[in-house]
Amino acid sequence: DTAVSQTPKYLVTQMGNDKSIKCEQNLGHDTMYWYKQDSKKFLKIMFSYNNKELIINETVPNRFSPKSPDKAHLNLHINSLELGDSAVYFCASSPGLANPAFSYEQYFGPGTRLTVT
Amino acid sequence: AQSVAQPEDQVNVAEGNPLTVKCTYSVSGNPYLFWYVQYPNRGLQFLLKYITGDNLVKGSYGFEAEFNKSQTSFHLKKPSALVSDSALYFCAVSDLYSSASKIIFGSGTRLSIRP
Numbered sequence: 001d002t003a004v005s006q007t008p009k010y011l012v013t014q015m016g017n018d019k020s021i022k023c024e025q026n027l028g029h030d031t032m033y034w035y036k037q038d039s040k041k042f043l044k045i046m047f048s049y050n051n052k053e054l055i056i057n058e059t060v061p062n063r064f065s066p067k068s069p070d071k072a073h074l075n076l077h078i079n080s081l082e083l084g085d086s087a088v089y090f091c092a093s094s095p096g097l098a099n100p101a102f103s104y105e106q107y108f109g110p111g112t113r114l115t116v117t
Numbered sequence: 118a119q120s121v122a123q124p125e126d127q128v129n130v131a132e133g134n135p136l137t138v139k140c141t142y143s144v145s146g147n148p149y150l151f152w153y154v155q156y157p158n159r160g161l162q163f164l165l166k167y168i169t170g171d172n173l174v175k176g177s178y179g180f181e182a183e184f185n186k187s188q189t190s191f192h193l194k195k196p197s198a199l200v201s202d203s204a205l206y207f208c209a210v211s212d213l214y215s216s217a218s219k220i221i222f223g224s225g226t227r228l229s230i231r232p
Contacts, residue, residue: 041225043222045219092160104220105163105166106163108161111159111160
């Protein structure tokens with residue numbers, strides 16, 4: 001029944017490692033997002049895909065690489081993890097671009113708390 | 118470029134009293150405005166939106182928000198607060214000219230309702 005799911009929920013790893021976070025939505029939405037929420041709860045968009053195509057790519061280190069194998073999945077791979085990458089990462093989805101009135105309603109996953117030591 | 122400001126980091130209200138969480142925005146064209154709520158250790162949940170039409174919009178859990186174009190504000194309100202309303206609230210904005218459903222979130226306001 002979960003609309004937007006993320007795995008893992010918690011991720012503790014050491015500096016320099018490479019890790020991935022997975023996201024899946026069963027809402028039939030066309031657009032998916034990755035957000036980073038820092039320790040002060042500030043929420044910043046990182047990437048967005050629409051029907052597997054990258055459409056938003058904010059100023060994010062190229063150690064972060066999103067991949068969308070199909071429109072229901074958007075994964076985030078992070079290379080060479082750094083201490084500053086510690087945050088909560090949220091995946092979200094929205095209906096898509098066809099109707100702007102609804103495309104902006106975003107449905108968020110539960111988050112992945114990444115701790116880099 | 119669009120932006121949104123939430124001037125209060127924290128709002129404290131007694132249960133049963135009315136509450137207001139403030140938000141002001143800046144966009145190039147007509148704004149699309151949103152409120153989201155985040156409970157502890159959870160993702161954000163959509164509360165309500167203003168796209169066009171009536172300036173007063175009603176949303177989930179008894180919340181409403183008033184769009185004021187002259188003051189570029191979109192304050193969140195509830196007539197009678199509940200302890201269970203305690204959470205982090207985010208205002209968000211976009212406009213017709215933004216690419217790809219991109220919305221910008223405010224810094225968040227922590228709402229604390231005391232019994």
